[in-house]
Amino acid sequence: DAKTTQPPSMDCAEGRAANLPCNHSTISGNEYVYWYRQIHSQGPQYIIHGLKNNETNEMASLIITEDRKSSTLILPHATLRDTAVYYCIVEGFGNEKLTFGTGTRLTIIP
């Protein structure tokens, strides 16, 4: 059973903020939310992770709802190089495995 649900595809205009949603309604208390992305024919790239607080780094921001049942990855100023498949993954702290779902194919439009 998939732990996360993401829309299969999204478009975003270049220069605008890209907001990628993820539902994880069955998340348990010790599970983190991780985001990775995969540019075509490359290995996945780590973006960000969080437990319950909002997080920001040089790549993106992660907004987690108070009930932790959903989250949003925000790319503040999308560029053409952000076109990729974005994976939202929920895994427990200390659990080594990452289980990839189908992800969201984000296309940045010039």
Next chain:
Amino acid sequence: GAVVSQHPSRVICKSGTSVKIECRSLDFQATTMFWYRQFPKQSLMLMATSNEGSKATYEQGVEKDKFLINHASLTLSTLTVTSAHPEDSSFYICSARGLAGRSSYNEQFFGPGTRLTVL
């Protein structure tokens, strides 16, 4: 960030032959390495987890005698596809997890992938 390399990036082989793919962590020691397989337009599927110096743990449905994994050192893991067949054609990706100075316990660093084509 930490760098993981794979070699070769692309390989074409005849049916029945064996192919070895190398995965190296270049600037950190990888206590655990993972091997994934990705078919076209599909997501990554974990094949096995390997820890240095011990036998790999294979996911359900993955034949351990067909996909031989060796994690001989903290910087190198190899995947050998034995007696390859056309249905083994896929994109094979490794990842490594270790003490790279990052705070995320579950952060994995992925290699660029190896595209295997079996004729």
